[in-house]
Amino acid sequence: MPLEARKDGTLVFGYLDPVSNDRARASDAVLVKTATPWAAELRAERFGAITTCDIAGEQRAQVVPHTSVSPVGIDSLVGVLLAGEVTIEQNGRQCALSPGDFVLYGGGRRFRLDLGRDYRWFLMRLDPGTSTLLRQTPDAMVAQELTSSPGGRILSSMLVELADRGHRLGPLSKGEMGEHVTGVLRTLVREYAGRHTPPAHAHRLLRVLEHIDRHLTEELSPARIAAAHHISVRSLHALFQHRGETLGDHIRQRRLSRIRQDLADPALADVPAYAVAARWGITDPSYFGRVFKIEFGLSPREFRRRSLPGRYAP
Known part of the structure; x- marks a missing residue:
């Protein structure tokens, strides 16, 4: 250097x-x-x-x-x-x-x-x-x-x-x-x-996080999530603000984590990467490629090539 x-x-x-x-x-x-x-x-x-x-x-x-x-x-x-x-x-x-x-x-x-x-x-x-x-x-x-x-x-x-x-x-x-x-x-x-988050807010946030994980393949708009927990959209965003991240960032990271698992699965080697992403709610291929590389340091293509040597599908 x-x-x-x-x-x-x-x-x-x-x-x-x-x-x-x-x-x-x-x-x-x-x-x-x-x-x-x-x-x-x-x-x-x-x-x-x-x-x-x-x-x-x-x-x-x-x-x-x-x-x-x-x-x-x-x-x-x-x-x-x-x-x-x-x-x-x-x-x-x-x-x-x-x-x-x-x-x-x-x-x-x-x-x-x-x-x-x-x-x-x-x-x-x-x-x-x-x-x-x-x-x-x-x-x-x-x-x-x-x-x-x-x-x-x-x-x-x-x-x-x-x-x-x-x-x-x-x-x-x-x-x-x-x-x-x-x-x-x-x-x-x-x-x-979130060290000063009141216990009631922490319990509500936990239920929201669990809800998001169960519904990652579905539409996860702030309004829909808030309605499912009988709170306002503003209150929903405040929960994540106390957590130190945004709602959108959390959903994206959770989806990318699931996509990454599927891209490394030999049973899904023949499924195109963009189709794997679409299953988890990220439907724009160019956006998917960009945020995946930011999150994991590799493009979806390169990650799959390293994860599935000899079985790589583009």
């Missing part, structure tokens, strides 16, 4: 945005400031729609975004401390981490990352769908450490194991593991966003 020695530090880019060889266009460009020329081992991996970089170094270092960073750059990052000490500061909030802790922060915002000696820092760039969810709960985006909650401890264990063993997985397994990690993270963020 490209490095450029400068008077004020080392410019590093392309570690989370490997398709970019142009530092002016790279969304992950950072400036690493050290007392001596910076040296570290970096290993980049891709897990479906998420990209990661395992960074290990011996020098104390301070990392800040390059001056060319813009709000349209990397929206959502997860940093996991595997060894050493790390402190991150963003928007006036400072967070100190110990090994095993992870932190959420916005890569497209100004931040300062202080790395102690003999550190190992596992950095993850999240998929667009999770970034959208985090933008709806902005407090969770700003140097927020969530490891101490039960869900946070589960996610921490997954991230540590992913950093240590993920590179040994095959391409399809990497994609699936990325989905699992993303799912747990989304659950954690929704739990964080």
